[in-house]
Each structure stands twice: as structure tokens, then as C-alpha cells.
Amino acid sequence: MSSESAGGSGSLRVIRRRAPEGARHPVPSAPDDQRVAVVIPAKDEAERIAATVRAVRAIPHVDLVLVVDDGSEDDTQHLARGAGAVVVRHSHNRGKASAMETGAAVVAMRDAETGPARLLLFVDADLGATAVNAAPLVPPVLHGKADMSIATLPKQAGAGGRGIVTGLARRSIHAATGWAPAQPLSGQRCLTRAAFDAATPLARGWGVETGMTIDVLLQGFAVVEVPCDLRHRASGSDLKGQLHRAAQYRDVAMAVAARRFRHYKQKVSRDDPGEVPGPSGQAGQAEPPQF
Numbered sequence: 073m074s075s076e077s078a079g080g081s082g083s084l085r086v087i088r089r090r091a092p093e094g095a096r097h098p099v100p101s102a103p104d105d106q107r108v109a110v111v112i113p114a115k116d117e118a119e120r121i122a123a124t125v126r127a128v129r130a131i132p133h134v135d136l137v138l139v140v141d142d143g144s145e146d147d148t149q150h151l152a153r154g155a156g157a158v159v160v161r162h163s164h165n166r167g168k169a170s171a172m173e174t175g176a177a178v179v180a181m182r183d184a185e186t187g188p189a190r191l192l193l194f195v196d197a198d199l200g201a202t203a204v205n206a207a208p209l210v211p212p213v214l215h216g217k218a219d220m221s222i223a224t225l226p227k228q229a230g231a232g233g234r235g236i237v238t239g240l241a242r243r244s245i246h247a248a249t250g251w252a253p254a255q256p257l258s259g260q261r262c263l264t265r266a267a268f269d270a271a272t273p274l275a276r277g278w279g280v281e282t283g284m285t286i287d288v289l290l291q292g293f294a295v296v297e298v299p300c301d302l303r304h305r306a307s308g309s310d311l312k313g314q315l316h317r318a319a320q321y322r323d324v325a326m327a328v329a330a331r332r333f334r335h336y337k338q339k340v341s342r343d344d345p346g347e348v349p350g351p352s353g354q355a356g357q358a359e360p361p362q363f
Contacts, residue, residue, distance in 0.1 A: 084212060084217070084296050084297075084298060085296065085297075086212070086217055086218045086294050086295065086296040087251045087289070087294065087295050087296065106133060106188070106190075106191060106214055107133060107134075107135045107136070107187075107188075107190045107191070108131070108133040108134045108135070108136075108190055108191045108192075108193050108210055108214075108262070109134070109135075109136040109137075109138060109179040109182075109190040109191070109192055109193065110128045110131070110134055110136070110137045110138065110193045110194075110195060111138050111140065111172060111175035111176060111179065111192060111193070111194050111195075112124060112125070112128070112137070112138065112139045112140070112152075112157070112175075112194075112195055112196070112197050113140050113142055113168050113171035113172055113175065113194075113196075113197065114139050114140065114141055114142065114144065114148050114152065114171075114197035115141075115142045115143065115144055115148075115165060115171075115197075116144045116145060116146045116148060117144070117146075117148050117197040117198060118144075118146040118147045118148050118151055120197060120198050120199070120200045120305075121139065121148050121151050121152045121155070121197050122151045122152065122154065122155040123155075123200040123201050123203075124195065124196075124197055124198070124199050124200055124201075124203045125137055125139065125152055125155035125156055125157045126155050126156065126201075127199070127200070127201050127202065127203035127204040128193070128195060128203045128204065128206065129155075129156055130204050131193070131204060131206065131207045131210065132207065132210065133191075133210060133214065134193070135190075136158065136179065136182065136190065137156060137157040137158065138157065138158045138159075138160065138175050138178055138179060139152040139153075139157040139158070139159045139160075139197070140159075140160055140161075140162070140171040140172075140174050140175045140178075141159055141160070141161040141162065142162045142165050142166060142167070142168070142170070142171040143161075143162050143163065143164045143165035143166065144161075148197075149161055158178075160174060160175070160178055162174065167276060167277055168259075168277070168278070168280055169274040169275060169276050169277065169280040172194060172274060172280065173272065173273070173274055175194075176192060176265075176268055179192065180265070183265075189264070189265035190265070191210065191213055191214065191262055191263070191264060191265075192262065192263055192264075192265065192268055193206065193209060193210065193261070193262045194259060194260065194261050194262075195259075195260050196259050196260065196304055198304045198305045199260075199302055199303065199304050200303070202301065202302050202303045202304075203302070205300050205301045205302050206223060206260050206262075206300055206302060208223075208298050208299070208300055209221040209222075209223055209260065209261065209262040209298055209300065210262050212262075212296050212298060213262045213263060213264060217294075217296065218294045218295055218296040219263060219264050219266070219267040219288065219293035219294050219295065220261060220262070220263035220264070220267045220284075220285075220288050220293060220294075220295045220296075221261065221262045221263070221295070221296050221297070221298050222253065222255070222258050222260070222261050222285070222295065222296070222297050222298070223255075223258050223260035223261070223297075223298055223299075223300040223302060224254050224255045224258065224297050224298065224299050224300065225255065225258065225260075225300060225301075225302050225303075225304075226301060226302075226303075236317070236321065237257065237317055237320045237321045237324060238255070238256060238257055240321060240324050240325065240328075241256035241257055241281070241282040241324050242256045244282060244286070244324070244328040245282060245285050245286055245289075248286045248289075248290065248328075248331065248335075249285075249286060249289040249290060251289060251295070253285065253295075253297060254297055255297065256281065256282055256285060257278075257281050257282070257320070257324075258281065258297075259280075259281055260300060260302060261281075261284075263288070266293075267288050267293045270287055270288055270291045270293060271283065271284040271287040271288050275323070275326070275327035275330065275331075276323065276326070276327070277319065277322075277323035277326075278319060278320040278322075278323035278324060279323035279324045279325075279326055279327025279328070280323075280327070282324050282327050282328065283327035283328075283330070283331060286327075286328070286331050287331070
């Protein structure tokens with residue numbers, strides 16, 4: 073599978089997978105009054121959520137900050153609301169993907185009341201004051217250079233990973249789409265409503281970013297990585313950090329396997345809704361996908 077440059081600004085390289093005829097999605101340029109909704113999934117983030125909310129409110133075009141409290145046991149929801157966010161709450165922890173879907177659904181309801189669909193800017197709750205530096209993610213989508221922008225972050229202090237999960241995600245995305253992102257696990261993303269809908273239902277758990285990138289590219293949308301000076305709480309090399317990375321690896325592998333199986337079923341259905349001819353004309357097994 074191959075990819076191509078779809079244009080960009082400055083040094084940014086926008087990637088669009090070569091999609092089948094009719095699957096391409098031209099990237100429309102948004103009007104100057106285009107609004108942006110920030111969606112922040114949060115679980116027990118009382119220490120940083122207020123600073124994160126205040127920071128993203130300063131990003132140009134943002135008119136809605138929505139915090140999805142995913143079953144927190146601390147004061148996250150009250151601190152977020154006090155900092156100016158709209159807060160919705162899950163009664164129990166349902167995971168990041170579910171929080172993202174809840175947030176996007178609430179934004180869609182507000183869009184229906186007030187006009188055209190907002191761009192969706194997803195940021196992590198632990199970015200604190202640096203969250204304002206997610207602002208560069210908006211212009212490529214706003215001005216029609218890409219359907220989704222993904223932040224690349226500088227090296228994080230205290231990070232204890234060895235790149236194993238990142239490598240799995242990068243190889244999997246490349247095998248599926250022809251593109252090898254620098255930071256495939258980055259959760260800081262701005263995208264159009266159409267691009268988000270193309271990725272739903274989202275992959276569960278920590279596989280959400282990998283699944284989203286594969287789904288968006290395979291459906292002909294354009295993606296760009298954008299350097300952003302963001303700082304978050306990195307997982308260390310202690311037991312807790314190792315368990316976190318093990319869960320990440322599991323979820324990324326599951327997200328990729330689900331997409332591989334879906335691709336396989338679609339191929340079988342296209343080839344023959346019944347039996348699949350073998351190499352000599354007899355019934356046989358369909359070739360597996362290349363990712």
C-alpha cells in the first residue's frame with residue numbers, strides 16, 4: 073500500500089493513502105469563523121485538569137471545552153467545571169475510547185443546535201499549562217491541508233519505555249496504509265467530524281490512536297503530524313509503568329487484529345459471497361491481507 077504527499081504548509085508533510093476511486097475525500101477549507109471543540113477525557117486528574125482546561129480555552133477558534141470525567145474518584149469534575157469546562161460524567165470507568173465517543177456525541181448535539189460541525193481537538197488531561205501548545209494542530213485542518221493532525225511531542229522527562237509499543241503501532245500502521253508515523257500513540261489530535269465518524273466505533277483501550285489512524289487513512293482522509301511543545305506525565309520504568317506498557321501493547325495488538333479481520337471479511341465478500349476459488353479453480357481460502 074502506498075501513500076502520497078497531499079500538500080502542506082511549511083515543513084509539514086500531509087499523508088493521504090491512495091484510496092480506491094470514489095473513496096477519496098477532498099479536504100474542504102473551513103470558514104474563518106469555524107469553531108473548535110476541545111474534548112478532554114479525564115480519570116482522577118484533579119492535580120492538573122484545571123490548568124489544562126484554562127490553557128486550551130486560550131487556543132484560537134475554541135468556543136467549547138468539554139471534559140468527560142471517566143469515573144473519577146477525586147475532584148476532577150468540580151475542578152474542571154470551575155476552570156470553565158462543560159463536564160459530563162461516566163458513573164464508572166469505561167476507558168478512553170468510550171470517553172472520546174461520549175465527548176464527540178455531546179459536541180454533535182451542541183452543533184445541531186448552533187450551526188456547522190465543530191472541529192474536534194482531543195487533548196490529554198495531564199498536559200497542564202502546556203496544553204495551549206496544542207494550538208498548531210488546528211490550522212492544517214482549519215485551512216483544508218488535512219482531515220486530521222497529530223501532535224509529535226519532544227522527549228518527555230522521566231519516560232521509561234523502550235519503544236516496543238510505539239514500534240508495534242508504527243509497523244502496523246505502515247503495513248496497513250504505507251505510512252510510518254513518528255509518534256503513532258500520540259493522543260493529541262485535531263480532526264473533522266467526517267474523519268472522526270470514519271473511525272467509529274473507536275478501538276478499545278490504548279489501541280484507540282492506532283485504530284483511528286488506520287481507519288482514517290484507509291478511507292481516504294489526509295493526515296499530518298505537527299510538532300507541538302507539550303509535556304505530560306510520562307510512564308516510568310517501575311512496575312506500574314511496565315504494567316501500563318503491557319496493557320498498551322495488548323490493546324494495540326487487538327486493535328490491529330480487529331482491523332485485519334475486518335479487511336479479510338471485506339475481501340472475501342468482494343471476491344465471492346460464497347466459496348473463494350483456490351489456485352486451481354477449486355474452493356479454497358482467501359489470501360490474508362498484507363497488514
